[in-house]
Amino acid sequence: MALPETGVDPEVRQRVVQATTDTLAVLLERDEPVTEGMRLMDELMVSSLLGLELLLRLEEQLDIQIDVELMDQDQIHTVGDLATFVAGHHRPA
């Protein structure tokens, strides 16, 4: 389920999706691709700590600072949900 974010630039979001799926594949040491619809916890088994490491790597790669304090984990289920949140809640580093 995608977050009902408004004002998220589709191009920015797509860049975040790409960075997120690429980074997750590395972190999880997966040979198969990670896709937008995959569920972070139940399907990919992303732990809280790994989730924070993912955010940190995204910040470094995209040269941004993510507003983690605004993140509502209960509403972020899929890779796409996370990308939507990041695309809508960041500032330049």
Place this chain on the structure above:
Amino acid sequence: MTALDAVAAYQPAARLTVEDVAETLGLTEMEVKLFRRFHGLGAVCVDPSISLTDLLLGAAAALEPLRGQEHRVRYVLWARAFPTVAPHPLNPLAEVCRLLGLEHALAFAVTQQSCASSLLAIDLAGRLLAADAAAGTADPDAAEPLALVLTGEKAFTRDAQLLPGMSLFSEGSSACLVSATGARDRLLAYACSQRGEFDTAGGVSAEEFQRQYRPLLAEVIHQALAEAGLTLADLRLILPHNVNLVTWQRMCRLLGFPVDKVLLDNIAGNGHVFCADAFLNYQTACQRGMLQTGDRYLVASVGAGHGATFAAMVFEH
């Protein structure tokens, strides 16, 4: 009604940065970055030159209202996260009692709820004093009996220095004078949930603990507030345990409570001070004039280790 008649806290000045402790603790570069960026942990207090006894005495020495009232202290409770903190036959608590002139008091440690043991000790101290009063064992002509609740621990092993992926422990201590009927900081409610299923040795996964951590803490916070007949809107302040910044930012999202009303400023430079966080934060709040007479505030703590304990207390200042 149980009350805190006086509170003092102490931390040695020595600090080590996260980078300083990284090699000793075996932290990767990424873990160091995570601690700084998201957990908001920059430095901890670790001072090998200060003994455990001196650490406890540091807080007791700052507890000015204890001077001259030692004869009134009936119980000394030492709340600790770790069951064992000194080799036999060393007994820091007995030594502290001797040096403070409290050898007449019944002294014991409370460790069963890890970092939440300090809240249990406050509750226990108040109940012991109240039970004595109810039993009529106190001298009616004497001044009201008191209990001294101490916290303080050394970060003396890797387990006592690091909560992997969560927090870094720091040395410090606190001392509280507790009475059964005082008026200064009155305990309105105490809620505590002990969850044996999160035992680190034989319990469910650490990930499941992480998943349920905030909802379970929120549950005891709401329980304590309900018992006090209050809501979150009635609170001036939350004095948290200093586990890390992101946990409390997310707690605030879950609770719907403004993060600027949670005293998080001590996390960055002081770390997680075992059982003493609440009292260090109380001291900071008082020094900054953040609590006025009649203000209600909530103290929250989580103990993890041999099972987990989620605890919250509501006080009126």
